[in-house]
Amino acid sequence: MNTKILAVDDDESSLENIGLSLKSKKYDFDLADGYKEAVNLLTAKKYDILISDLKLPYKSGLDIIKFAMKNNSAKSTVLITGYSDEPQIVKALKLGVDDILKKPYDDNELHSIIKKLKKQQNLEEENLRLKEKLKKENEVLRSHVFGEDDEYKIIGTHPSLIKALKKCERVAQISINCMLIGESGTGKELLARYIHRVGKRNKKPFIPINCAELSPSLFESELFGYRKGSFTNATESKAGLLEVADGGILFLDEITEIPLSLQAKLLRVVETKKVRRIGESGYKNIDIQIISATNKTKDEIDTAEFLRNDLFHRLSTVLVSLPPLRERGKDIDLLMKHYLKLFSKQFNVEYNPFPKEIKKKIATSEWHGNVRQLTNFVKNWLLFGHFSDEAEINSWINNGVPRTENNEYIYMFNKGTISEIEDAKIWLIKKILKNYNNNKAQAARHLGMTYPGFHKLLKNIQKREDGS
Numbered sequence: 001m002n003t004k005i006l007a008v009d010d011d012e013s014s015l016e017n018i019g020l021s022l023k024s025k026k027y028d029f030d031l032a033d034g035y036k037e038a039v040n041l042l043t044a045k046k047y048d049i050l051i052s053d054l055k056l057p058y059k060s061g062l063d064i065i066k067f068a069m070k071n072n073s074a075k076s077t078v079l080i081t082g083y084s085d086e087p088q089i090v091k092a093l094k095l096g097v098d099d100i101l102k103k104p105y106d107d108n109e110l111h112s113i114i115k116k117l118k119k120q121q122n123l124e125e126e127n128l129r130l131k132e133k134l135k136k137e138n139e140v141l142r143s144h145v146f147g148e149d150d151e152y153k154i155i156g157t158h159p160s161l162i163k164a165l166k167k168c169e170r171v172a173q174i175s176i177n178c179m180l181i182g183e184s185g186t187g188k189e190l191l192a193r194y195i196h197r198v199g200k201r202n203k204k205p206f207i208p209i210n211c212a213e214l215s216p217s218l219f220e221s222e223l224f225g226y227r228k229g230s231f232t233n234a235t236e237s238k239a240g241l242l243e244v245a246d247g248g249i250l251f252l253d254e255i256t257e258i259p260l261s262l263q264a265k266l267l268r269v270v271e272t273k274k275v276r277r278i279g280e281s282g283y284k285n286i287d288i289q290i291i292s293a294t295n296k297t298k299d300e301i302d303t304a305e306f307l308r309n310d311l312f313h314r315l316s317t318v319l320v321s322l323p324p325l326r327e328r329g330k331d332i333d334l335l336m337k338h339y340l341k342l343f344s345k346q347f348n349v350e351y352n353p354f355p356k357e358i359k360k361k362i363a364t365s366e367w368h369g370n371v372r373q374l375t376n377f378v379k380n381w382l383l384f385g386h387f388s389d390e391a392e393i394n395s396w397i398n399n400g401v402p403r404t405e406n407n408e409y410i411y412m413f414n415k416g417t418i419s420e421i422e423d424a425k426i427w428l429i430k431k432i433l434k435n436y437n438n439n440k441a442q443a444a445r446h447l448g449m450t451y452p453g454f455h456k457l458l459k460n461i462q463k464r465e466d467g468s
Helices: 012-024 035-044 061-070 086-095 107-143 159-174 188-198 216-224 260-272 298-304 309-315 331-347 356-363 371-384 390-397 419-435 440-446 451-466
Strands: 004-008 028-032 047-053 074-081 099-102 178-181 206-210 249-253 289-294 318-321 403-405 408-410
Touching: 004 012, 004 035, 012 028, 012 107, 028 035, 035 047, 035 061, 047 061, 047 107, 061 074, 061 086, 074 086, 074 107, 086 099, 099 107, 159 188, 159 318, 178 188, 178 309, 188 206, 188 249, 188 289, 216 260, 260 309, 298 451, 331 356, 331 371, 356 390, 419 440, 419 451, 440 451
Parallel strands: 004 028, 004 047, 047 074, 074 099, 178 289, 178 318, 206 249, 249 289
Antiparallel strands: 403 408
């Protein structure tokens, strides 16, 4: 980025010579012939270096420097003066002027001072960035403290889970972007942390972001960071999470919740590996591996256009599917044993193993929740020691999924997740189809859809239910 300089001198010949000298080095510069013009420029722009002659009509160069310091309009200041102005030089140094250029001077002296000040600025800015990055990193670490083992272990022996783990091990070794696909509660963040733990970035930060929790404005400032004064309430500069993740892994959970208006900015970062804070003009190189996650299927992403097509392909170089818990058979028993031990330590209570009748009931039923629901099931058993009756156990087994009663679909929408919207949509479509004796044309008209669009929707539902 080119150095921006403002030079001030009331002597037309001297000002012209400074301008020619700055132009020879291709600096981005403005010239002012006195206090008023200088103040106008300092009000409208920000400069890297202010160079001002001491003696000016009406007000001195020190007055201009004071204005620049007060308004944060110049990062560094240089005062041009003669050898006879020793008292003013002392005054300037007390004020905090960065350097003194004594007359007569040549171009080499001028450029040497500019080069030295710009080098100092670069060092200071890099140190400030590191401090801001460390501050943000500490904030993230405090909000995501976790143990090395136990709760973040991945438990299971089912072939589909082992296949996903092996795929993730390869992703970790080559440090490539990947997308994790699975129902809510299947353990996508655990798998992302597994990639971090076994990969070559394990000594660098793991930065998780739940995209569904951030508003568009907050998402942009959190992800990219901002410069002090770039917007209201930006009272200090702040590193974004992209900078904090430099060298490590950025985990974007619920990736399909990123507003389309911001997806182009994220795509630019992925393509260029450069990030720019809000309010800044310069870019910073970053090296990050992005792991994203969604509870949508690939077909849902394609048909509903949750993600830009180019961004989807950049983030899903490798796709990893996590199986729902109901497909993992004996893994449920392993998980129940593991979480009993884990939560008994956390709650500091003794535990009783699950009775054979409960284990048998779960083993012979289709567990419809996922790992998150199972952990709640175990916590309730651990804290209260029993379930009141078989109906209560059945409610856990059927948590959040359809069951039939009098040949009608009844949903227990109590998971509190976005995926329930898709469940409700499927229930509604099937109900309308049944009302019209499976007449697709009439059902499409009832729903206000074209027949081809409705037919395509049915095909996607069938694919989802078939698990393909």
